[in-house]
Amino acid sequence: MSEPRVVSDAERRARLGRRHALAESVDGVLEAAESVVCLHATEPASVYLSARARGGATRDDVSRALYDDRSVVRQLAMRRTVFAFPADLLPAVRGSAAARVAAQQVDRLGKEVQAAGHARDGQAWVRETCAEVLAAIRDEPATTVQLRGRIPTLDLRVGADSGAKWGGPSPVAPRVLTVLAADGSVVRGENAGGWKTSRPVWTAVEDWLAAPPRPLPEAEGYAALVAAWLLRFGPGTEDDVVWWLGATKAAVRRALADVGAVTVHLGDGTPAYLHPDDVAPVTDPGPWAALLPGLDPSTMGWKERAFYLGPHREQVFDRNGNGGATAWWRGRIVGCWTQRDDGSVVLLPLEDLSARASAALEREARRLTQWLDGEVVRSVYTAPAVRAAQREG
Incomplete structure (x- = not known):
């Protein structure tokens, strides 16, 4: 058996430039998102700036992709972070990384609701409150502030932390919406603020997308995400993938096997992985x-x-x-x-x-x-x- 080939740091930088549409730009906002699997969307302006850097998209171009074409959709997923995903990747995301975050948030919020004395069964309270909020959103999309005005339960407070600088109980509204956003029941629809401000109008997913995504089984979802990551960020180590995906090592190892990832060595000898369709050396794209x-x-x-x-x-x-x-x-x-x-x-x-x-x-x-x-x-x-x-x- 031949030794795994070595991918030098210079080749990794060449791959980054080519794959991430920085050395070779792309034509549209969707293509910009695809070039890096998904765009960070924790801060609304970053979606616009990241898309511009990869193809010169105007602010109108990005807004059109997000709100008119809806080819790029904001979704809470890996590491409880908001990303702007290509719409066709949502089934994979919802079945894997987002589902993991949703389960974690239900468990955490349920415990805090019980600790605050709001319910004897915190998880049942979370399920019931999420159902009530989802019904209200299906009736009429709304911002978080509007939902708090319509559903008094959302003003309950949990999570006091006397040890933190800004410690103190906070309203449950953002936490409930985090659960609904992670499980894909609702999406961040129109933005009631400007392009630099996040004031999402929460909208039922079936009212936002013509074909609401059906979550893939967990293993298939993780495999699809890992395959996409390897094509854009490979080679990467197991620890790189675990960190990016916010998943367990067991889930990542299974996904790497399902994808048929090819083992290579980095310049320092560390084992890493490439997608099986992307194992050939990549040349320097030149200055960028x-x-x-x-x-x-x-x-x-x-x-x-x-x-x-x-x-x-x-x-x-x-x-x-x-x-x-x-x-x-x-x-x-x-x-x-x-x-x-x-x-x-x-x-x-x-x-x-x-x-x-x-x-x-x-x-x-x-x-x-x-x-x-x-x-x-x-x-x-x-x-x-x-x-x-x-x-x-």
Whole structure:
């Protein structure tokens, strides 16, 4: 038996550039989402900025994909995070990662409801309340605030935490909607805020999608997600896939076997996996530059990030592992970016750059400034390097 081939860090960076539509752009918002499996959507603006970086999509293009064509759908899934998925991937997501999150949230909320003295059987309370809220949404889509006005139960409070800085009980409304969003009963429909603001109008899935997704069996769902991930992020280690998927090692190992993943070695000898249809070496696409928003899939796609992050972890990622807005050159994070109050984009290099890299990134900064057209995007996921620069004035 021949030894597994070695995929060097240089080839991994080449793959990242090509597969993630950063070195070779795509035409549409759906294609941008597919290039990284799904777009992070924890912050609404990140969907727009990530799609723009991969194909120059306008804000109208992204809104059209989300709200008119509905080819890209926001769904709570891996690691209790909101993503914008291609619609045809929803059956896999709902049957696997989202179902896991939903079960976890039902259990957690049920325990907190019991601890707060609201019910003797917390899980029964969660099931009954979710059914009541779902019925109300089916009757008329509504924001969270509107639902709290219609259903007094949603104002009950749970989860006091005297040890936290902002500890204290909070309304159950967001928690109930988290369960319904994870299990796919409801979706984030129209946005009652602007493109940078999240005020979703909760809508029954059957009222949002012409063909509501039927969840795949768990194993099939995980296999489909792992196959999609390998095609875009491979090679990756078992730990990379476990982290991205938010699943158990047992589930990931079964999915890798079901996909027929091919074992390779990374440059340091660590075993990793490629999709069986994507084992050939990938060549360097040539120079490319990109400015990506906080929590972009390319920044957050692996657990082990040294091949593209280098020595910049503490400057890019906060203590919770959230990556801020980044500047890329030829498959590596080489800086961050922020904005002035007038909306202009400012680069913050984290290392010495060549004249060619500096010029390419400055061009990207001008393009992004023009695209933003005076709009300033604020994020709670700000890179430590940016925070430091802001403190220094």
